[in-house]
Amino acid sequence: MPRSLLAALLCTALAAPLAAQQSADTVAPESATQQPSAAEPVGLPSYQALTGAALEAKAAGRPVEAQDWMVAAANPLAAVAGANILRAGGSAADAMVAVQLVLGLVEPQSSGLGGGAFLVWYDGATGELTTLDGRETAPRAATPRLFQDETGEPLKFFDAVVGGRSVGTPGTPALLEEAHRRWGRSNWQSLFSDAIFLAEQGFAVSPRLAALVQEDAERLSRFPATADYFLPGGEPLQEGATLRNPAYAETLRTLAREGAAGFYAGPVAAEILRAVRTAEGNPGVLSAVDLALYQVIERDPVCAAYRAYEVCGMGPPSSGALTVGQILGMLDGYDLAALGPQSAEAWRLIGDASRLAFADRGRYMADSDFVPMPTDGLVEPAYLEERGMILDRTDALPEEGVAPGEPPWDHAFLWADDASLELPSTSHISIVDRYGNALSMTTTIENGFGSRLMAAGFLLNNELTDFSFRTHRNGVPIANRVEPGKRPRSSMSPTIVMQDGKPVLVIGSPGGSRIIGYVAKSIIAWADWGLDVQQALALPHLVNRFGTYDLEAGTEAGALAEPLSAMGFEVNTRDLTSGLHAIEISDRLLGGADPRREGIALGE
Ligand code: GLY
Secondary structure: OOHHHHHHHHHHHHHOOOOOOOOOOOOOOHHHHOOOOOOOOOOHHHHHHHHHHHHHHHHHOOOEEEOOOEEEEOOHHHHHHHHHHHHOOOOHHHHHHHHHHHHHHHOOOOOOOOOEEEEEEEOOOOOOEEEEEEOOEOOOOOOOOOOEOOOOOEOOHHHHHOOOOOOOEOOHHHHHHHHHHHHOOOOHHHHHHHHHHHHHHOEEOOHHHHHHHHHOHHHHOOOHHHHHHHOHHHOOOOOOOEEOOHHHHHHHHHHHHHOOHHHHOOHHHHHHHHHHHOOOOOOOOOOHHHHHHOOOEEEOOEEEEEOOEEEEEOOOOEOHHHHHHHHHHHHOOOOHHHHOOOOHHHHHHHHHHHHHHHHHHHHHOOOOOOOOOOHHHHOOHHHHHHHHHOOOOOOOOOHHHOOOOOOOOOOOOOOEOOOOOOOOEEEEEEEEOOOOOEEEEEEEEEEOOOOOOEEOOEEOOOHHHHOEOOOEEOOEEEOOEOOOOOOOOEOOOOEEEEEOOEEEEEEEOOOHHHHHHHHHHHHHHHHOOOOOHHHHHHOOOEEEOOOEEEEEOOOHHHHHHHHHHHOOOEEEEEOOOOOOEEEEEOOOEEEEEOOOOOOEEEEO
16 A cells, blocks of 8 residues: 555545444434534544554455454545444445445546446345346437447547447446345435535545546546546646545435436436537437436346355346356366466466457357347356366467357357457445345446546446447347447456355456456455465456456566466566455455555455
């Protein structure tokens, strides 16, 4: 943890302590939004005590240990907001709402009200797993050629991203409400207290946010509302600066009062539509009808067997659980434990299993409400065993050997292959509460800063660029093409690992389509190599999706470059900035937060 972040956090704690003593079942009093005097540091002891130990554990590479509850999220202020709810007796669903609302403020580039999310829920009372799909939808007026020029050629990626064209109907507000309706124990309005407090009183800009604003300044400068917020006076926000967001506070107050209806209709909706439809140079077609008709969808969880576990997560339109499950399923017949994390042979197996899984992903995976998909067949053990036998060799698979398979499927139609671009972004929240519930949610506005359009205090997503820009290849349709009302394929992999019907690991990460590799690797490190949850996340990444083996720069992964090259892999060393957050559940809780980012795990 950089000292500058610690300093920024403590500065924030002094300037804007959270409303930690508010009970989770009371509505925030108006006075909670007043600046406390230095003599009355509301919530300060709780904030310092909690974050101090968590930051120390993370710096030392140790997991955080707790008995009753745990939250792990991408920014300490968001984790504290969740901890405040859990400590007061709230459920994991309640805490998730508070965490998401603060993340939308302090990590606005990654997720928020203007985006979408997938949630995996283990219910401590019933023992059931539920997954909720809060993915964005394509507007009713979108056509399959949304991201093509007049000659039918795909647009350049950022020409499509920046502006209104890429904005899908946001799903996150509806997902928050649905999760609270099903599993909440706290008063809805109380979940907004910390986010409103911070939005009004201000928070310290984190080093990561400041660096990303600096990098993206040109794109952020294209739209006045976005430029005013991120580039005040024309200059990028500086690390440690106090940032207030009264427009976001106003939106939060509306949602606290009216629920998600206050987002999908009325003044907030009108602001969203105005931003999208009048975006200079690249307007979009999102309409009031799209917003009004948005629905969260409950879907069957996708589970794959691995060793003694069932690895469960989000099915289509996410490719996450299927692709993680395929990688693990193909490796199930190989003794990775005996090989160990330093073995090039282990990484040959993992890398080529991943390439084969990505070949299936590119052909078959999309929104199964719109295109037929062999969902069950893709993770059927016999199919994965057969695919895994392809790995029984000593060198890297040649490119022509990495073809999609033929999963069991009662359907004759095949799709053309697609490897559309997905750049790193997103945020992950893991929570376990005192009632035995566990929650894994990955949440996004897609690219860093999404479409770069801001409305009502939050950024709007560019999720539609997760669709294939092409509709066909050689006359054969692509499953993940744009269609009105459809949800773009995702790589988000919110995961709960089960053993004997009980959750033992809650995990997920941001990172575009590398999310899949980050999650699969961390599960292998934990399950096969016996690493604790913090060590498993910290273990250097090696990720192979489409042939090139990406090795994490500045880590011991470098030692594997030569042997992997000798096996025939093309190797590339680069930053691999995951944002894994995980909780191991046994007779205690152990929380891990990715050392590559600013998050922490907190528990008691
Ligand atoms: N936009 C990132 C994902 O859905 O995978």
